[in-house]
Amino acid sequence: MSEQGGFVRNNINQFAFVYRMIDILLIQICLAVTSLLYIGKYDSKYFVLALIANLSYLFFAELFALYRSWRAGTLKEMLFYVLTSWALTLFPVFLFLFFTKESEYFSRVVLGLWVVSTFFLLCLWRTIFRAVLFSMRKKGFNTRSIGIIGLTERGLALAKEIEHHPETGYKLTAVFDERSCDRLDPKYQSYYQGAMAEAVQMAQENKIEILFIALPMSANVRIDKVLKILGDTTVDVHLIPDMFTFNLLHARMGHVGEMQTISVYDSPMKGGSSALKRIEDIVLASIILSIIAIPMLLIALAIKFTSKGPVIFKQDRYGMDGKKIKIWKFRSMTTMDNGDVVKQATQGDARITPLGAFLRRTSLDELPQFFNVLQGNMSVVGPRPHAVSHNELYRKKITYYMLRHKMKPGITGWAQVSGWRGETDTDEKMEMRIKYDLHYIRNWSLWFDFKIVIFTIFKGFVGKHVY
Known part of the structure; x- marks a missing residue:
């Protein structure tokens, strides 16, 4: 998949x-x-x-x-x-x-x-x-029989994935729904075996190995009822999240004393994952800094000799868990805005120096952030940090915006290599960036980071809307 x-x-x-x-x-x-x-x-x-x-x-x-x-x-x-x-x-x-x-x-x-x-x-x-x-x-060997309770939008999506990927060995055997057969998608009517009672019966008779429950969260009473009954069978049971639960970040079971809980919004950076991510950051940042040390020195000298002001610009951003950090950048403007209002760079912006325009277009102004990575307040890969004023603006406009701070901000990210970097002059552009950021957090792995780094090398340094 x-x-x-x-x-x-x-x-x-x-x-x-x-x-x-x-x-x-x-x-x-x-x-x-x-x-x-x-x-x-x-x-x-x-x-x-x-x-x-x-x-x-x-x-x-x-x-x-x-x-x-x-x-x-x-x-x-x-x-x-x-x-x-x-x-x-x-x-x-x-x-x-x-x-x-x-x-x-x-x-x-x-x-x-x-x-x-x-x-x-x-x-x-x-x-x-x-x-x-x-x-x-x-060819039909080494397969596992699958049943789906609830031919909802999610249930249909699962059925299509199973159908399109026979190599996984998942074989759709039956679908169950409280509605009558003629009200279901015609393509899957031949799989219809009845309602939940029939699903339980087939599970008890070992005619199904895995049952996916695709009922909406509003049907919690029915879900609870069928789960209790299925607890008396040996079938594997999986819940498919509806549109509400699909927005959960790393939902997992937990305990407070004897009380069982489910985390709703959580970070994937726990225990071993956090240690692996840190090792990855230290190794990558150290290797990259050893390669770019001389180019960074040349850029610093060029900034010093072509415009007045410091070489490094430090700006407040939100880091992990929304805590403020200072990120490092090569100065690319004549001003260094870091207050309650930070105007985003636009095409032809008079504040951008001639050298700064090149640095921003090629993302070379971001190179000092590898020192932020070694300091531990950024990662090589993660959601890009926004100015504090932009955070305060968009958190009120975009649902789940602040969930992007469940991971350390990164020098590059899934949104950036997917084309959503640069100016966000509309709310829709920012919504897309957040969508990709949250997808990255939900699906984080070392493999995902590796892919993003490779994509960054080949297409992530420049962009049409980067000014």
Whole structure:
């Protein structure tokens, strides 16, 4: 399913044990084969090194949920997490070699061949296995029978996704609705099996493996009733959010004492996710700053010699959880507005210096914000920060506007690479930017960040409406 519109989400992978065992064996076998071929031996020290890699890889693979079901996931995303898990695995391996002072014992050629061949084979076997599974599922094997309660707008959207993606192995078996069959979408009338009572009966008879409930939130009494009855079956039950719940950010179960709660608006940056995002920011910012250090120095000198005023302009913005931060930018204007009213730059704006126009068009004025990233008040990828005065204006106009502050602001973001950067001279333009920002927060992952960084490199530095 696409990130933009998918409703079917990944869950338990019935092949997880097989995946783990193959990964463990490949890591061991690759080191054994490369060492035997190149130096003619494979002893206990090489085995221990591979064992450390086994444990580390399994840890990072679990961290990235690599062993979950990939029925509805993309191959690119899966291989990206294989690469990330294997790359992080090498840190504990090299730390072991460094602190035990055993690095001289191991052949560098063997280690290099092992690193490359293992990554190649980890990706290759997954690609082949995935292709085989998809081929089997298209032929009707390894499928899971699906029932949908409520052929609402959401229920119809789910049915279409299942129909358009047979490779996922989800097979629509039945739809249930309190309305009569002739009032339903004609395309799915042949799947009609009755109302909720019939859905429960088919679940009890194990004729359905997964039931999706697509009733509106207003039908909470009926939802509660059917959930209680289905609790006496072994069927997997999923609730499909309607238009209200679809706007929730990272809804999850929680507890306050013995009271169970559901978070409505929450940040994805919790626990391990927060740590991963911070590691990503530090690594990316450090690499990028080492590359752009000389260009930044040249830009700073050019600003100093072509116009009066400081090189760096610091402006108040809202950061994570709406707390004020100061972001750094190369000064591109003759004025440095930072008060209750900040006029947005427009085409032909007299305040913009000749050099500043070029810097703003190419986004080079944003480069100092990599220091904000290292400071910890910004991320490389996230919703772009707006001037405080603009925040106060648009939070009153646009629903869910302030939810974009559930993540740190970023130097680049999903809205920017999707064409919604630059001047927002209409409320509609800002609404679209917020829509893309909230989509990013709902679907955040390292893979999503990686895609945005790549898109930024190829098309995110310039824009038609950037002044």
